[in-house]
Amino acid sequence: MPKFSTNKIVILTVQIEVIKGDITTLAAGAIVNAANTSLMGGGGVDGAIHHAGGQAILEACKKIAAKQGGCATGEAVITTAGKLPAKYVIHTVGPVWHGGGHDEAILLKNCYTNALKLAELHALKHIAFPNISTGIYRFPKGKAAEIAVDAVMNYKPGTIEKVTFVCFDEENYQLYLAKVASK
Numbered sequence: 001m002p003k004f005s006t007n008k009i010v011i012l013t014v015q016i017e018v019i020k021g022d023i024t025t026l027a028a029g030a031i032v033n034a035a036n037t038s039l040m041g042g043g044g045v046d047g048a049i050h051h052a053g054g055q056a057i058l059e060a061c062k063k064i065a066a067k068q069g070g071c072a073t074g075e076a077v078i079t080t081a082g083k084l085p086a087k088y089v090i091h092t093v094g095p096v097w098h099g100g101g102h103d104e105a106i107l108l109k110n111c112y113t114n115a116l117k118l119a120e121l122h123a124l125k126h127i128a129f130p131n132i133s134t135g136i137y138r139f140p141k142g143k144a145a146e147i148a149v150d151a152v153m154n155y156k157p158g159t160i161e162k163v164t165f166v167c168f169d170e171e172n173y174q175l176y177l178a179k180v181a182s183k
C-alpha cells in the first residue's frame with residue numbers, strides 16, 4: 001500500500017466591506033435582519049426588509065414561530081428573501097441595551113457568529129449585516145461596531161468569502177471604516 005503524506009496549508013480569508021446604504025438593495029447570498037423575538041416584523045431595518053421583500057418572508061417567519069416560538073436573543077433563523085435581490089434573509093435578534101450589565105456584548109457577538117454559521121450551513125459565500133441593535137435597541141454604536149468587526153474577524157470561515165457591513169447612518173459608517181482600518 002502506498003503511503004501518502006500531505007503538507008498543505010490552507011489560508012482562509014474573508015473580504016470585509018463597509019458600505020453606506022439600504023441593505024434591502026443588496027444581492028448577497030443572505031442579508032441579515034435585526035428582528036425581534038416574535039419574528040413578526042417591526043420598525044427600522046426589520047420593517048424595511050419585510051416591506052420590500054413582501055408577504056413570503058412573513059409567512060416563513062410565522063411557520064418558524066409556530067414551530068419554535070420565535071427566536072431568542074442572540075440566535076438566528078433563515079427564510080426566503082421573497083422579492084428581495086438577496087437569496088435568503090437571516091433573522092437574528094439583537095439585545096436591547098440595558099447599560100451593559102445584562103450580557104449585551106456576548107449576545108450581540110452571538111448574533112454575528114450564529115448568522116455566519118447559518119449562512120455556511122446553506123453554503124453561502126456573501127453575507128451582509130446591518131448595524132444590529134444600534135437603532136431602537138439603543139446599543140452604543142462604537143461598542144457595537146467593535147463587537148461586530150471582532151466577531152467577523154475571529155470567525156473561522158468555511159464557505160463565506162465576503163462580509164458586507166451595511167451602515168445606514170454616517171456615524172456608524174465612520175465607526176466601521178475606522179474599526180476595520182485599525183485591524
Ligand code: ADP
Pocket residue numbers: 021022023024034035043044045046048094130131132133134135136137138139166167168169172
Ligand atoms: P434594533 O432594534 O436591532 O436596534 P433597528 O432596525 O432599529 O434595529 O436598527 C438597527 C440598525 O439598522 C440601525 O443602525 C438603523 O439605522 C439601521 N437601518 C435601518 N433601516 C435600514 C436599512 N434599510 N438598511 C440598513 N440598515 C438600516
